[in-house]
Every structure is written in structure tokens, then in C-alpha cells.
Amino acid sequence: MVSALAPATRRRLSPEERQRRLLELGLELFGEAAYDQISTDEIAERGGVSRGLLFHYFGNKRGFYVAVIREAADRLLERSKAAGQADVGTAEDPERAQLDVFLRFVEDNAGLFTVLMQGGVGVDAEVKSLVDQTRQVLARRVAPRLDAESLTGSGPDLGERFALTAWIGAVEAAAVEWADHRRRGLPTLERRELAGLLLGMVPTSIRSPTKV
Amino acid sequence: MVSALAPATRRRLSPEERQRRLLELGLELFGEAAYDQISTDEIAERGGVSRGLLFHYFGNKRGFYVAVIREAADRLLERSKAAGQADVGTAEDPERAQLDVFLRFVEDNAGLFTVLMQGGVGVDAEVKSLVDQTRQVLARRVAPRLDAESLTGSGPDLGERFALTAWIGAVEAAAVEWADHRRRGLPTLERRELAGLLLGMVPTSIRSPTKV
DNA sequence: CGCGGCTATTGACAGACTGTCAATAAGTGC
DNA sequence: GCACTTATTGACAGTCTGTCAATAGCCGCG
Numbered sequence: 001m002v003s004a005l006a007p008a009t010r011r012r013l014s015p016e017e018r019q020r021r022l023l024e025l026g027l028e029l030f031g032e033a034a035y036d037q038i039s040t041d042e043i044a045e046r047g048g049v050s051r052g053l054l055f056h057y058f059g060n061k062r063g064f065y066v067a068v069i070r071e072a073a074d075r076l077l078e079r080s081k082a083a084g085q086a087d088v089g090t091a092e093d094p095e096r097a098q099l100d101v102f103l104r105f106v107e108d109n110a111g112l113f114t115v116l117m118q119g120g121v122g123v124d125a126e127v128k129s130l131v132d133q134t135r136q137v138l139a140r141r142v143a144p145r146l147d148a149e150s151l152t153g154s155g156p157d158l159g160e161r162f163a164l165t166a167w168i169g170a171v172e173a174a175a176v177e178w179a180d181h182r183r184r185g186l187p188t189l190e191r192r193e194l195a196g197l198l199l200g201m202v203p204t205s206i207r208s209p210t211k212v
Numbered sequence: 213m214v215s216a217l218a219p220a221t222r223r224r225l226s227p228e229e230r231q232r233r234l235l236e237l238g239l240e241l242f243g244e245a246a247y248d249q250i251s252t253d254e255i256a257e258r259g260g261v262s263r264g265l266l267f268h269y270f271g272n273k274r275g276f277y278v279a280v281i282r283e284a285a286d287r288l289l290e291r292s293k294a295a296g297q298a299d300v301g302t303a304e305d306p307e308r309a310q311l312d313v314f315l316r317f318v319e320d321n322a323g324l325f326t327v328l329m330q331g332g333v334g335v336d337a338e339v340k341s342l343v344d345q346t347r348q349v350l351a352r353r354v355a356p357r358l359d360a361e362s363l364t365g366s367g368p369d370l371g372e373r374f375a376l377t378a379w380i381g382a383v384e385a386a387a388v389e390w391a392d393h394r395r396r397g398l399p400t401l402e403r404r405e406l407a408g409l410l411l412g413m414v415p416t417s418i419r420s421p422t423k424v
Numbered sequence: 425c426g427c428g429g430c431t432a433t434t435g436a437c438a439g440a441c442t443g444t445c446a447a448t449a450a451g452t453g454c
Numbered sequence: 455g456c457a458c459t460t461a462t463t464g465a466c467a468g469t470c471t472g473t474c475a476a477t478a479g480c481c482g483c484g
Contacts (some may be wrong), residue, residue: 173381
């Protein structure tokens with residue numbers, strides 16, 4: 001009876017392993033609910049750990065949240081990087097390749113992506129800048145031609161910059177709705193259809209010279 | 213000395229007037245900082261009122277926040293409505309007219325708009341649905357042709373729906389960056405330039421038949 | 425002009441949550 | 455089997471949200 005939920009003698013793991021497991025849990029939790037709907041009590045309990053340990057490793061609740069977001073961003077960038085390299089080889093257009101990787105990532109991490117887009121940014125300035133940075137890295141990989149001139153510093157051509165910002169906004173908005181449809185089992189577009197639609201919206205001012 | 217910051221004998225206002233003033237204050241406060249960076253203590257103090265009164269009128273902190281967001285959304289929709297009616301008269305294209313109203317609103321409420329887009333949605337489900345509803349009303353006014361067929365219920369043409377969602381996402385992303393530039397005094401596009409750029413991105417599938 | 429009643433407003437209180445830190449105990453090497 | 459390092463805990467303090475009986479403006483009426 002009592003032993004059924006006995007504390008199972010606490011395990012002592014290496015700091016790296018413990019942090020890894022807590023981050024994994026964080027990806028799951030923050031994929032289900034928003035920041036202030038999850039208490040540190042709940043995180044600790046579902047992690048089979050005391051609240052004290054959570055604060056020991058991540059400083060405070062926001063520190064944990066930021067670490068989780070950073071983990072997600074790293075995973076996205078990792079995939080994107082691989083796609084970019086593959087494309088340099090095949091010399092395909094970067095918009096299509098990056099968009100494909102991005103939509104696959106959204107497919108696999110629908111919950112986390114949704115939460116991140118709809119609220120994660122507002123939680124604190126560090127998360128905002130983290131998301132902004134990630135977005136910019138992706139933007140550069142999508143439109144390498146604009147990299148040096150328009151995006152670094154205050155390039156003269158604001159038009160191209162806004163065109164890129166707008167297109168990325170279009171991609172993210174469509175991805176959020178798409179992820180939502182998928183999670184709720186509603187009929188929706190195939191990934192290739194959505195990619196085609198979004199590629200059709202790439203402003204001419206940022207489109208890379210079509211090869212082949 | 214002491215009387216310098218004396219409580220100035222509390223005033224007793226009508227519920228409507230008190231709520232009106234508190235909402236006005238809320239628009240200002242949430243235009244400066246995010247939800248959980250503002251305590252009810254601070255709201256009450258800057259409103260010259262006790263915390264108890266805030267809870268009396270709005271139930272809880274989220275209730276107050278939702279009311280503020282609703283107030284902002286109402287103001288935006290009010291302007292948009294007026295623009296729509298004016299256009300029925302002149303028979304101009306609705307994209308241009310609605311976009312113009314929208315960007316003017318962003319110009320006038322840069323702080324609130326930014327906070328709303330970057331975090332307000334994540335605070336709770338009611339705010340999310342409120343923002344979604346507002347977005348949908350605007351969407352219908354932008355693309356009246358799609359209203360009946362594609363947006364109500366599960367219209368068959370998902371492509372048009374996603375095209376509209378994507379374009380609105382583009383508008384909002386560009387507007388956020390634009391508002392940010394303006395607030396920080398950075399050089400940026402004129403409103404007409406930005407409007408032109410975004411109009412150029414309207415997907416052909418949702419563009420209204422050009423008149424004149 | 426004063427007084428009584430309605431109700432807008434308050435302040436003290438309870439509960440929940442975040443963050444701190446000295447104490448505890450799981451593993452490791454001798 | 456024992457001592458030592460340090461991962462882990464649990465109790466504590468402070469802050470914040472939300473509750474509610476008590477208080478005091480304002481209005482009308484005598």
C-alpha cells in the first residue's frame with residue numbers, strides 16, 4: 001500500500017545528466033502549457049526531483065525557461081545548418097531547402113513551436129532576444145545574398161530588410177496555423193503544398209537567382 | 213512636509229468612470245511592460261486606488277488584462293470599420309484601405325501593439341482567442357470575397373485560407389519591426405512605402421478584382 | 425443645513441508561489 | 455568498511471495574488 005508510491009530512494013546523477021533530463025522534461029512541459037501556468041512545484045514533481053535542485057542548476061524559473069528555449073533553438077539551427085550544407089553541394093535554391101527543414105521541425109515539435117511563438121517571447125527580454133537571434137540566423141541562411149549588405153548594421157536598403165522580415169512573418173504565421181491544424185487532427189495542407197504556397201510569396205527583391 | 217504627499221482624501225467615482233480610468237491606465241502600463249512585470253500593487257498605486265478595488269471591478273489580474281486588450285481591440289476595429297464603410301463608397305480596393313488604417317493604428321499605439329504581439333497572446337487562452345477573433349474580423353474586411361466560402365467553417369479551399377493567414381502574418385511581422393524602429397528613433401520606411409511593399413506581397417489567390 | 429442610507433473603497437488577512445541555504449545522504453576511492 | 459566529496463533536500467523568508475468584513479464618500483430627503 002504505502003510502498004506503492006514510496007520515494008524510490010533518490011538517485012544521484014552527474015550534473016550534466018541531470019540537467020539534460022530536466023531540459024528534456026522542460027521541452028515537453030512548455031510544449032503543453034505556457035510559462036506561468038506551470039509552477040516550479042510541478043516541474044520538480046514531474047522531474048522526480050526537489051524544487052531546490054531546479055534552482056540550484058538554473059538559478060531561477062526564468063533561467064530554466066530560457067535554457068529550454070535555447071535547447072529548442074539549438075536543435076532547429078542544427079537541422080537548418082545541415083540542410084544548408086547539403087544545398088551548397090547540390091546548388092539548389094536556399095529558400096526551398098530552409099523552408100523544408102523549418103516545416104519538418106514544426107511537424108516534429110508542434111507543441112513547443114506553438115508555445116514559443118505564442119507567448120514565450122513575451123515572458124522576458126532574454127527569450128525575446130534569443131528568438132530574434134535564431135530568426136536572424138535563419139534569415140541569413142534563407143537569403144545569403146542580403147547577408148552582408150542589408151542585415152548587418154544599418155544597411156541602406158530598408159526595403160529588402162522589411163521584405164525579408166515580412167516573408168518570415170508569413171512563414172511563421174502559416175506554420176503556427178498549420179501546427180494547430182495538425183495537433184487538432186483537422187484536415188490541412190500537405191507540407192509540400194504549404195511550402196509551395198509560401199515560396200510563391202517570396203518577394204522578388206530577396207529571391208535568390210534561380211539556377212538550373 | 214507630511215502633507216506634501218497626503219492621500220488627498222479619496223474620491224468616490226461612478227463604477228463606469230472608475231473602470232474607464234483604470235482601463236486607460238492599463239493601456240498605458242501594458243504598452244510599456246509585459247504582463248508579469250507589472251504587479252497589481254503597481255497598477256493600483258499608479259491608479260491612485262487600492263488593490264482591492266482593482267479586484268472588485270475586474271475579478272483578478274487576468275480579468276483586468278483581458279479587459280485592457282479588449283479595449284485596444286475595440287478601438288482598432290472601430291477605426292477599421294469606418295475605413296471599410298468609406299471604401300464601399302469610393303469603391304477602392306479593401307486591402308489598401310484596411311492596411312492603411314492598420315498601420316496608422318500601429319503608429320499611434322506602438323507600445324501597446326508591440327506588447328500585444330509579443331507576449332500578450334501567451335498570457336492566457338482568453339487573450340489568445342480575443343486576438344484571433346480580432347484578426348479574423350480584419351481578415352474578412354481585407355478579403356471580403358473569401359469571407360463566405362473559405363473562412364466560415366471548413367471551406368474547401370485551404371490554400372486561400374493559408375494564403376490569407378500568411379499575408380496577415382507578414383503584415384504583423386513588418387508592423388512589429390516598424391513600430392520598434394519608430395519607438396527607438398531609428399531610420400525606417402515611410403508608412404506609404406511599407407504599405408506598398410506589403411500590398412505587393414498579397415497572394416494573387418486572395419487579391420480582390422482591381423477596379424478603376 | 426444636517427442626517428441616514430447606499431455603495432464605492434479600503435486594509436488586513438489567507439494562500440500560493442518563487443527563491444535561499446544550511447543540513448543530509450548517495451556515491452567513490454582508499 | 456570508512457571517510458570524503460558534492461548532488462540533493464526540506465524548512466524558511468519574502469512577495470505576490472485574491473478575499474472579505476469594515477469604512478467612509480456622496481446623494482437625497484426632511
